[in-house]
Amino acid sequence: xxxxxxxxxxxxxxxxxxxxxxxxxxxxxxxxxxxxxxxxxxxxxxxxxxxxxxxxxxxxxxxxxxxxxxxxxxxxxxxxxxxxxxxxxxxxxxxxxxxxxxxxxxxxxxxxxxxxxxxxxxxxxxxxxxxxxxxxxxxxxxxxxxxxxxxxxxxxxxxxxxxxxxxxxxxxxxxxxxxxxxxxxxxxxxxxxxxxxxxxxxxx
Amino acid sequence: xxxxxxxxxxxxxxxxxxxxxxxxxxxxxxxxxxxxxxxxxxxxxxxxxxxxxxxxxxxxxxxxxxxxxxxxxxxxxxxxxxxxxxxxxxxxxxxxxxxxxxxxxxxxxxxxxxxxxxxxxxxxxxxxxxxxxxxxxxxxxxxxxxxxxxxxxxxxxxxxxxxxxxxxxxxxxxxxxxxxxxxxxxxxxxxxxxxxxxxxxxxxxxxxxxxxxxxxxx
Numbered sequence: 001x002x003x004x005x006x007x008x009x010x011x012x013x014x015x016x017x018x019x020x021x022x023x024x025x026x027x028x029x030x031x032x033x034x035x036x037x038x039x040x041x042x043x044x045x046x047x048x049x050x051x052x053x054x055x056x057x058x059x060x061x062x063x064x065x066x067x068x069x070x071x072x073x074x075x076x077x078x079x080x081x082x083x084x085x086x087x088x089x090x091x092x093x094x095x096x097x098x099x100x101x102x103x104x105x106x107x108x109x110x111x112x113x114x115x116x117x118x119x120x121x122x123x124x125x126x127x128x129x130x131x132x133x134x135x136x137x138x139x140x141x142x143x144x145x146x147x148x149x150x151x152x153x154x155x156x157x158x159x160x161x162x163x164x165x166x167x168x169x170x171x172x173x174x175x176x177x178x179x180x181x182x183x184x185x186x187x188x189x190x191x192x193x194x195x196x197x198x199x200x201x202x203x204x
Numbered sequence: 205x206x207x208x209x210x211x212x213x214x215x216x217x218x219x220x221x222x223x224x225x226x227x228x229x230x231x232x233x234x235x236x237x238x239x240x241x242x243x244x245x246x247x248x249x250x251x252x253x254x255x256x257x258x259x260x261x262x263x264x265x266x267x268x269x270x271x272x273x274x275x276x277x278x279x280x281x282x283x284x285x286x287x288x289x290x291x292x293x294x295x296x297x298x299x300x301x302x303x304x305x306x307x308x309x310x311x312x313x314x315x316x317x318x319x320x321x322x323x324x325x326x327x328x329x330x331x332x333x334x335x336x337x338x339x340x341x342x343x344x345x346x347x348x349x350x351x352x353x354x355x356x357x358x359x360x361x362x363x364x365x366x367x368x369x370x371x372x373x374x375x376x377x378x379x380x381x382x383x384x385x386x387x388x389x390x391x392x393x394x395x396x397x398x399x400x401x402x403x404x405x406x407x408x409x410x411x412x413x414x415x416x417x418x419x420x421x422x
Contacts, residue, residue, distance in 0.1 A: 049286050052422040068286045072279025076211070078218040083211075090207035091287045129283075 001027045001065065001136040001168060003048070008057035008134040009191065010040060010047045016055055019045055023184055025170060026134070028163045030179050033172040035186035041172040042071075044186070045139050048170065060103045067133040069140045073126030077115035081106055081125055084114055089132040100131035104151075119146040126166075127155055130169040138162060144177070152177065205289055205297050212301035215274075226263035226306040227313060233259035234317035234338040235415075238405050252321035253331070253382035259317075260310045260335060261342060265371075267306055268346040269363050271298050272354040272417070281354070285421055291414035299347035299410070307339030323386070330385030334398060339377040341402040344409045345370045351413035355420040373401055 002024065009019040017040040025031050033041050047054045050063025075084050085097045101107050106123040114122065123146050130138050138159070144152050156177045160167050171177070216223055237255050238248055275281040284294055314335055315328050323331065349367035353359030380394040 038411070051282060051285060063286065064288065066286065068283065070279050070282050072282070073274075074278055074280035074283040076215055076278070078215060079211070083214075086281075087207055088212050088287075091284070091289060093288065 001166065002060070003137055003168065003170070004058075004060035005048070005057045007062070008044070008047065008059065009055040010052070011055050012040065012043045018186060018189045019056070019191040021057070021122050021189045025137070025168050027166045027168055030159060030163060030169045030171065030181035032177075032179075032181045032183050033170065033186060034174070034183060039186045039190060041186060042141050045108070045141050045170065045172060061137060065135055066137045066139050067130050067135040069126060069130055069138070071141055071145070073122050074129075075114040075122055075125060077135060078113060080111050080113050081117070082110040084125060085128060087134060088129045092133045092135070094132050094134045097132055100128040103131055103161075104128040104154055111125045120148055120151055123147055124151055124154070126160070131158065136167045138167065138171075140169060140171045140173075142173060143171060144173055144175055205293050208284075208289065208294065209299045209301050210299060213304060216301070216305045223305050223309065226266050227309050229263040229266055230259045230310055231317065233262070234258060234320050238320060243391070249324050249386070252318060252323040253327065253379045253386065254287040255321060256314055256323070256382070257334075257338075257379040258317060260307075260314070260339065260378075261371050261375055263310060264306050264339065264342040264346060265364055265367065267302065268350050268367065269301055269353070269360045271347050272293060273350070273359070277356050282421060285417070291417055292410045295347055295351065295410040295413040295417070299344045299413075302347065303340050303343035307335075307343055311335040311339060323382075326403045327382050327386035330382045330391055330395075334378045334381040334395065337395065337402055338374050338398050339376050341398075341405045342371060344402075344405040345374075348405075348409045348413045348416070351416040351420070354417060374398065377401065379410065 004024050006022050008021040009016055011017060021044060023031065033044070035041055040191060043052070044051050045068070049068035050065045050131065079087070082097065085100060089095060089097050101110060104127060106124060106128060111119065114125065127143060141190055143155060147155060156179050159179060162169065233255065241247060241251065251310055272281060275284065285291060311332060318328060318331055346367055349363045352366060353363045356362065377394040377398040381391050381398060384391045384394065
């Protein structure tokens with residue numbers, strides 16, 4: 001598995017915000033995206049996950065290889081922790097949710113409805129979903145929001161184990177995860193030119 | 205996809221509102237109309253097909269905006285869009301589960317409410333049949349409307365305005381089937397048209413809805 005991003009440009013709300021982003025991510029590697037608020041980290045990640053088309057450039061990896069985790073965890077509040085996780089496992093065609101529960105220390109909460117979880121516990125459940133997707137590239141948008149120090153360690157361990165299995169992770173974050181990772185600052189790629197894309201694009 | 209269907213049904217049951225709301229609304233219409241119109245059973249029997257179909261249509265409309273809006277709000281729609289399920293399949297499953305939680309209960313409850321409206325006896329078979337054939341179209345058209353308005357806050361009004369004109373053919377042929385059945389006339393024509401509309405929406409709208417969702421998620 002190798003992700004090659006070549007000369008990628010992305011737009012939000014019809015305005016180009018990043019251009020000329022190029023990097024390579026190989027199996028076993030973690031790449032951390034940095035940059036001030038609004039620079040386009042989320043938009044870039046969504047483009048790589050296939051949720052929105054790129055303005056220009058090329059992403060080598062098929063979105064089918066990407067497990068995407070956004071700001072929102074996509075949990076159903078009336079389903080229990082186990083039901084939420086089992087659902088995603090079935091969607092991705094995997095069966096075993098026990099390792100995911102264990103990796104994020106959720107075993108004791110398995111039967112609790114997601115609406116009764118704290119913000120940090122919800123986040124842990126959202127991240128545990130990554131483990132049941134079985135996909136090689138994790139694309140994570142601020143994964144450590146509302147996690148406490150020990151949960152961040154759990155998360156870092158999960159990423160490390162994922163990379164050891166030949167996966168890779170692309171993470172937008174502001175904190176130091178204590179991972180062996182490369183850093184990519186997006187500030188130099190800020191788009192300067194006005195929209196040269198489709199005129200219609202601004203209205204969609 | 206079966207997992208998605210099970211999840212949606214489970215959510216509809218646990219959250220409440222999904223199952224009961226449409227049914228309760230249907231009941232309210234069928235109970236209130238005789239009070240408004242008066243007890244003349246000849247008059248009631250004549251308007252009953254129309255009332256029942258309008259009621260079914262409006263109760264369907266009530267729960268439409270929940271089809272995608274809830275998943276959009278908690279972020280699951282993004283995650284489902286990146287999951288291995290094709291979006292067209294997702295729309296199909298969601299529309300089907302909407303039908304299971306509204307259209308099907310409405311169809312089953314309709315004969316009882318037909319009694320309240322003194323629907324003529326030969327019409328009951330056609331009432332059930334026309335609702336059974338027609339209500340899937342309501343769910344699929346509704347899912348299309350919901351996918352167009354998925355990113356909007358309080359998109360309910362716009363959704364109703366978009367969807368209601370599309371519901372008109374189903375309403376006309378559905379009510380016509382019952383009316384003709386009640387008068388002992390042939391029902392083949394309106395029933396065939398009703399079936400054709402349903403099959404058409406089943407075939408085309410999941411693709412249109414998926415395209416709309418893709419644009420709305422950008």
